Amino acid sequence: MEASSRRRVSLVPLLLVIIGCCACRAQIPIPARTDGFVYGGKPPAWGETVVVEAFLDPVCPDSxxxxxxxxxxxxxxxxxxxxxxxxxxxxxxxxxxIACRSIHAVNKLNPSFVYRLLEKFFKDQERYYNQPTYEKSRATVVRLMK
Incomplete structure (x- = not known):
């Protein structure tokens, strides 16, 4: 019985190596283009200008x-x-x-309206969180965002 238990123990590290090799192949490839929305319409000149990458939430007062x-x-x-x-x-x-998803949808339809919509969310954001939405359904709040 000792010989068979030694074989099982010695197969465990081999099995872990095989699983580890398969997991390495499941990585997501680098995207073909940079995500995000460039302010001002011109693409950033990487290496020639300072590129500020801002992570914003349309419904966040700090943003x-x-x-x-x-x-x-x-x-x-x-x-x-x-x-x-x-x-x-x-x-x-x-x-x-939902606000972010709507901005992405607008970008697909007409990219020139992305920042107008973002600024509209910033201007009216108190309507989309806390007390004004407590007693409203999700569908009602989505209609308010239109």
């Missing part, structure tokens, strides 16, 4: 407060600074995912 300063930076240093906004819905903002 709303940071946005005007980011826009001023681009306006002031337009030839030397680029901003790429990545939408980052935070889990504790109930309707952030």
């Amino acid at each position: 709303r407060d940071a946005w005007p300063a980011l826009k001023k930076v681009v306006e002031h240093y337009s030839s030397r600074v680029s901003i790429v906004v990545h939408l980052f819905p935070l889990p504790y903002h109930s309707y952030a995912f």
Whole structure:
């Protein structure tokens, strides 16, 4: 019985190596293009300008407060600074995912409206969280976002 138990123990490390090799092949490839939305319409000149990557939640008051300063930076240093906004819905903002999804949909239809919609969310965001949404259904809040 000792010989058979030694064989089982010696197969465990081999099995772990095989599983580890298979797991390495399941990695996601690097995307062909950078995600995010470039502010100002021109693609960032990687290596030639400072690229500020901002992770914003359309329903987050901190993102709303940071946005005007980011826009001023681009306006002031337009030839030397680029901003790429990545939408980052935070889990504790109930309707952030829906807001981000709508911005991505608008980008597919007409990319020139992305920042108009983002700024609309910033302007009216108190309507999409906390007390104003407590007694409303998800469908009602989605209709408010239209």
